[in-house]
Amino acid sequence: MPPRTTRVLALDIPLGILLGSLVLFATRAQLGMGEGGPQPGAAxxxxxxxxxxxxxxxxxxxxxxxxxxxxxxxxxxxxxxALTAAAVTGFLATGRPFGPILLLFAVGLFSLAVTLPPRVWAPWSALILPVIAAGWSGPLSPWRADPATLRSAVGFLALTVLAMALGSLVRIRRENTRRDREEELRRSLYEERLRIAREVHDVVGHSLSVISMQAGVALHVLDRRPEQAAPSLEAIRRTSNEALAELRGTLAVFRDPDNGREPRATGPAASPAPLPGLERVGDLVATVTAAGRRARLQIHGDPSHPPAAVGHAAYRIVQEALTNAVRHADGADILVTLSHLPTHLVVEVADDGPARSAPVEGTGITGMRERARAVGGALRAGPRPGGGFEVRAELPLRGAGEGG
Structure with a gap:
């Protein structure tokens, strides 16, 4: 027997015994009072x-x-x-009046409406008719056409309607709860997939842009000054290794999201892999500079330690904004500014390239906007009045949820 069936029976059998005992006692009292009354001389x-x-x-x-x-x-x-209905019908067919045993029929009908969908249990409600017919025209009680019997039959119908209505309401509530739970699960899975895609996009997109730029430099100098190609090739190797390590760390965090660290290895090389934050923004700028682009980092205010979620969002926003600047503003200077305010961290990435029209938001800008919104902030991205492009994000330092 399946474990679930065992658990259900372990609960329903004691409840059934209690309910049956109460019905039996009430039936004895009803029949005793109606058939000859109490025994004479009994106290x-x-x-x-x-x-x-x-x-x-x-x-x-x-x-x-x-x-x-x-x-x-x-x-x-x-x-x-069907077994309960047959027993109740047989009870009434022997001439017994409508009585407490009908409660068992109502309980069975209630359970049927809770367990099965309406299209399945509705035809079984037709068993109400033989029960009423048996109680109305029992062979041993021709008096059953009196008003008392009519009232009992009407009361029985009301009881069955109430049982079906309550059972349907319970089933509808359970179905709604189940659908809400499934919808929440689907939403959580979608958000998790979106989060993973965003992380992979940022890591791979930035690294590939740097690698492409370094490869272009190496090809340019390979024929005339081959010795100058070595730094670019070394930068490609270093960038690809860093990208692979960060990608492994990012995926490890999704397997162990509780503390934002990669699960520990068992050997001596075991080391935590925290998600990158503000402390690594300088590395991003240095990577772009090493690839031959002019990029600077400015920090205003008193550098603090923001919540991990805010620091990681700022890092990814800078990373994606630098990637877009490298791709779309060839030769332009890039300025990254971090402004530490009492309540907010302001992140700005601007280039002085030629004037550009407002871009159609793709995966990159959309991902940056979602990162800012996830920590309660806002992001604006668009062309600058004097030329170039600017990304500006305001991230609150308080009330931001932790996480990656």
Whole structure:
């Protein structure tokens, strides 16, 4: 038996025994009061056991079968409900009045509506009709056409409608909760894929731009001054190795996102690999400078230690902005400015290239804007009035979530 079935039965069997016992006691009280009344000479209240006549074996059997159906309702819903309905119908067909046993039928109908979709359980609700017919025209009780029987039948119908309505509401709520959970999971997976794609784009895009620029320099001097090609080739090797190491560290962080560090290795080379932050912005500028472009870094204010998420966002924004400047502003000077304000970190990357029209936002600018928004900041990217292009991001130092 599957573990889930065992757990369900372990809960439903005790509840079914309790419910069946209560129904049996109430049925005995109802039948005892209606068939001959309390035993003469017996002491105690009318519902006391020694004042009520014994129940027929058929009553015990009907209640037991109906209770068994309730116990198995969540495991075998249709078979169990049919069993409960058959027991209740048999009970009423022997001339017994509408009574507490109908509660077992209502519980079974409620469980059916919770467990199965409406298109499946709705046809099974037709079993209400034979139950009413049996209670209305039992062979042993021709008096059942009286107003009391009519009221009991109407009450039974109301009970079944209430059971179906409550069961449907519970199922709808569970379905909505499940859909919300699945939608949240899909959203989380999408955001995680987007985050990985953004990290890989920034790492690979910047490195490939530097490598392409260094390769162009090497090709230019290879024939006439081959000795000057060596620094460019060395820069290509160094940049590619750094890109591979950073890419490994970035992917490792996604496998262990709790502390923003790469999972530790088991050998002596084990070392943490924190996500890059403000302390490595100077390396980005130096890499561009080593590739033959004029780039400078200016820092204003008192350098602080911003939240890791803010520092990493600033690093990636500078990295992507430098990549775009190298690609689209050939020969232009590049200025990177970090302004440490009391409440914000302002990041500016500007070049003095020729005037350009406002670009159509692609993956790069969109990724920078998303990084700024992720830490509660804002980013603007566009042409400068006097020529060139500027990226400006304002990142709050307080209230930014930690993470990569």
């Amino acid at each position: 105690g209240p009318p519902w006391a056991g020694d004042r009520l006549p014994p129940l027929p074996v058929t009553v015990y059997a009907a209640v037991a079968v109906a209770t068994a159906g309730v116990m198995a309702q969540r495991v075998w819903p249709r078979t169990a409900f």
